[in-house]
Amino acid sequence: MNEQVLRTIDSRRDASVSGLKQFLSIPSVSTKPDHAADVRRCAEWLAGQLKSSGLAAEMRETGGHPVVLAKNTHKPGRPTVLLYGHYDVQPPEPLDKWVTKPFEPAVRDGAIYARGAADDKGQVWAHAEAIAAWQKNGGLPINLTMLIEGEEEIGSENLERFVRENRETLKADIAVISDTNQFARGVPAITYGLRGLVYCEVFITAADHDTHSGLYGGSIPNPANVLVELLATLHDRDGRVNIPGFYDDVQSLDAEERDAWRKLPFDEASWLKDLKLDQTFGEAGYTTLERRWARPTCDINGLTSGYQGHGAKTIIPSTASAKVSMRLVPNQDPMKIVTSFERTLRERCPKMVKIEFARHGLAGPVLVSREGKAMRLAAEALTEGFGAAPTLIREGGSIPVVALIKSTLGIDTLLIGFGLPDDRVHSPNEKFDLDALHKGTRTAAVLYAKLAEW
């Protein structure tokens, strides 16, 4: 390892935070059409930063939001690393729950608060700073290709085609993604499993306009009544998902894995306290970590119908809708699950109303080997960067690109994340610890050195 690189990183702690603040102040909310210009501006800004580190960086069109593609000078005989990340963020709502505004990054109590702080701008920024430090000190020791996309939060709609069409450009020996978490503060982690995702929207419609609940109530279909009855069928009394075939392909946890997870220093009490909850809830027969990492779910993410204002409005709504998503585990197939979900609800829906669906994203689950040289090198990098040996974990979230990279480029992905479980990603007051930013930057720098030896 070139120690000068680490010294550069240490000397740039404040400068790094300033750069991240700029990154976080661009509201690159990919799901909202009225933020499309902000998303593009964010890509431009990031490409400019990478260029100033001496990379060949450019914004590339995808049909949707652009990707940022960047490379150092590739030299023969060195391994090629594909670094994936995303610069788009979740919507910030509900805005009134933020202590400081979501796109006005604020540092307090050793963390930076903003939408995207941990997911994923802060983590991308750790790599960008590590790369800059290497470039200032003789250049990266590996061939690097960066692919930073703008549609991760909306299911990477256009990424698959882009990756397929640019297979040669993206060709690499291994992929690295920092979009996951440490297991706990001071316990860095390598993630070897992710859940998949199916995200649907269900629309029920009856009369073509809202009607007076006194004049019509009891004599015409109420789409809100129908919707809740349909959604209530999605779980059985034991909290299991009640969709035919849903569990058919679920891979059971083996004893070894369950045993390893039981030994992890998971502090359930303080985890609950952060949520202001008294108790966990989930499928019977599994621990909280097992439920989060290795069991599939079906959750309502949003409900909309009728009058939502102050007080009373006595109407039978014309329409009612729900956003419903399912987290999948190996070896569930997203296409099979979404098909069964839609068919089942259609069958259960009374014929007197209209039922329609929209799909907002499919992602396969991921499970990679816990063995191998790359895993060992990553563990060494984390040990150096964080001063503690990493633990091996799964996570409950989804990173659709991992399955895509495997199927398209034929390579595995190292999931080395610097976030913390209490970072409130997708929630108000998302944050990223400045300590995680610094140690993550050091880890990334070391990782590039380690992978050079691969």
Added chain:
Amino acid sequence: MNEQVLRTIDSRRDASVSGLKQFLSIPSVSTKPDHAADVRRCAEWLAGQLKSSGLAAEMRETGGHPVVLAKNTHKPGRPTVLLYGHYDVQPPEPLDKWVTKPFEPAVRDGAIYARGAADDKGQVWAHAEAIAAWQKNGGLPINLTMLIEGEEEIGSENLERFVRENRETLKADIAVISDTNQFARGVPAITYGLRGLVYCEVFITAADHDTHSGLYGGSIPNPANVLVELLATLHDRDGRVNIPGFYDDVQSLDAEERDAWRKLPFDEASWLKDLKLDQTFGEAGYTTLERRWARPTCDINGLTSGYQGHGAKTIIPSTASAKVSMRLVPNQDPMKIVTSFERTLRERCPKMVKIEFARHGLAGPVLVSREGKAMRLAAEALTEGFGAAPTLIREGGSIPVVALIKSTLGIDTLLIGFGLPDDRVHSPNEKFDLDALHKGTRTAAVLYAKLAEW
């Protein structure tokens, strides 16, 4: 009857529409705190109009929105009539469904379109014009007390106390309300029954903030999942309301009444067509009119939870809520029903989440005798005003003040409404036929003459 009064009414058709337009252009939405000033302005405007007809009219405070109280010169030996109406309106949302703006009244195809056109400003205005015509021609033949309130659409929260405290001022022999409908175009009606109302809001809360559905899904309670499961228990498989004791006090329809309703010229096909529906839906064993007029209901009026924007946001919502109302029939007791509703949901709610309630209005059902002199006089007035004998009907809506007038002032109410079933009250594109306005005004004028003979 003083024929000059009717001639005055006929000569003022255009002037009457102009006045109503002014009335309708004031957005007196009582449920929204930010419209409080508009509500007050509307009361002031109305009091001014009544003053210019020579009534002693004033705005009176209630603790909430003011009432308009007006009287002509009361003379001994004449019957006293209490005319009740309301100048507040329902919220206009969804705004994008209106052809012309809800508070920019527009005349087309022989009707005036605006929020409140039929419910209840247009009908109050018919009386105001009839009163003005009498006052121009020697004065009203009865003692009139007008009580026009501003909180009908929010459950008349402060009216009960006002009526109790002003019992002497409001003392009358009979009450008249025009806030109901003709049975059909050309078929005027007297309404002898109304449904009651219980309007509640249910709030389910779990974690104190929205959480990432990947990182938390499957391991913590989802309030939206809980809410739909709770709401789905509100009906059994046959569409009957599944709250203990709900049907205990329901008065059965007698054969005579059912028979009379079957003979009414109800055109179900065109009624469905106006809603763009293929079929009715309701409790088995009852006709559509029976379901609407004489059977209780439980309907969701609004659902709110989690992400409601475009596309996907992968969160477990922190909270989920529903507005739920029940229409009651004789002899259901609103207090007994709301208590059972809340207790039942509380019992059915899993202890892992918090459940809370808000009440947005209670109203008793109404059923008055179809016999008696007042009914006969009202029928004669409608026959003269509309050129057709009225039919006797019930309605499915609620007018809380009718039960209040009975219990507080000890008098019955004549429900003589001029609206039409397709007026879309509480919905976008609410209207009031100009023909109904004119004939209603004539009817009101004749009714005052008839009641003078009582």
